[in-house]
Amino acid sequence: MQQTIFHAKSSSGDGYDVTFTVKGSRLTAFCTCPAGIHRKLCKHVLGLLGGDKRVLSDPAEAQQLADFTAVARRSSFSEFARKLYEQEKRVTEEQTRLGRIKRDFTRALKAGLPLEE
Numbered sequence: 001m002q003q004t005i006f007h008a009k010s011s012s013g014d015g016y017d018v019t020f021t022v023k024g025s026r027l028t029a030f031c032t033c034p035a036g037i038h039r040k041l042c043k044h045v046l047g048l049l050g051g052d053k054r055v056l057s058d059p060a061e062a063q064q065l066a067d068f069t070a071v072a073r074r075s076s077f078s079e080f081a082r083k084l085y086e087q088e089k090r091v092t093e094e095q096t097r098l099g100r101i102k103r104d105f106t107r108a109l110k111a112g113l114p115l116e117e
Contacts, residue, residue: 004068007057008033008044015057018044020068027075046084049077 002022007015008031016033029049035042047055051069053062 004064006048006055006061006065006068008048008055009057010044016044018048020048020072022071027072027077046081050081 004020004022006018006020008018010016010033016031016036018029018031018036021028021030029045030036030039031042031044033042033044036045044055048065048068049072051065051072053059053065056062056065
């Protein structure tokens with residue numbers, strides 16, 4: 001079993017520990033952020049799996065992250081990340097459409113909706 005621990009930045013100022021464990025042919029992740037504690041995917045795990053150095057609170061861990069990213073590439077991370085990105089893009093597009101419909105509806109209500117006779 002091999003563990004790699006990174007120190008991730010947080011928006012609140014307190015950092016989080018992100019632990020990746022390779023046990024046999026399995027890669028697991030755990031983050032101490034509120035989402036991670038509830039075993040949900042968090043931006044810290046996602047960013048570090050993708051090799052994003054901006055997530056690190058300690059720039060000295062950059063080489064360790066580069067080394068780890070080579071391990072992460074052997075997992076199905078890329079496929080999951082692609083699916084996640086595509087779905088988030090669709091959701092964003094739908095949220096934009098929904099916003100337009102709400103805006104148009106609001107304008108129509110202000111102007112007065114025609115009544116059927």
